[in-house]
Amino acid sequence: MNWLEKISTDNHLYNDLASFLDQYEISGLQTALQLYRTTHQTYICRTKQDKQSIIKINIYDIIYLEIQKHDISVHTTHGTYHKYGSLVNELKNLSPYGFLRCTKNCIVSMNHIQSIHGDDIHLIDGTQIHMSRKYASTIIIAFSQSKPLKM
Numbered sequence: 765m766n767w768l769e770k771i772s773t774d775n776h777l778y779n780d781l782a783s784f785l786d787q788y789e790i791s792g793l794q795t796a797l798q799l800y801r802t803t804h805q806t807y808i809c810r811t812k813q814d815k816q817s818i819i820k821i822n823i824y825d826i827i828y829l830e831i832q833k834h835d836i837s838v839h840t841t842h843g844t845y846h847k848y849g850s851l852v853n854e855l856k857n858l859s860p861y862g863f864l865r866c867t868k869n870c871i872v873s874m875n876h877i878q879s880i881h882g883d884d885i886h887l888i889d890g891t892q893i894h895m896s897r898k899y900a901s902t903i904i905i906a907f908s909q910s911k912p913l914k915m
Contacts, residue, residue: 798862805861809838809845819845823861827887828872829854841889862910866903867896874910 771778785793803824811817825840831851838845855863855871862874866885870893879886883900885893895903 801861807838807858809847811845811847821845823858824875826858826863826873827876827889827891828866828870828893829858829863830870832869839891862906864903864906865899866893867899872903874906877907880904880907 771781784796788796803822805823806820807823807826809819809821811819821838821840821842825842827839827841829839829851830837831849834848834850836847836849836851836854838847851865851869851871855865858871858873863871864874866872872885872887872893876887876889877885878888880895880903883895883897885895885903887893
């Protein structure tokens, strides 16, 4: 039985879905699905100190990443991890989950931006990150169109 058949034969599920769509419309369903995807995806981090050490981090817990040379600092709600790599590769992996470049050396999670004041991004953990002019319009547009994904 595929999922469409399941919805049509399960009255409780059908009513829940219909009620949700009546209240939040399709855009609410898309936001809920994105939140579900984001909160259930993991990021694999091979730490710089020990090449054999691998840490799984929930993508929603990542606040921002910054790089100096090839040393990447992954700032999360649970601490900071360090790894070797390139920010271009990290952005390829994380952009589907709402990460954008804000400077040449930093990418930030749109889910963790509290506000933007001038050229500064204020994150929900109190961190303030400078936003370069090159990336400012993309960040501002994405932030103004995003809905907060609070858990």
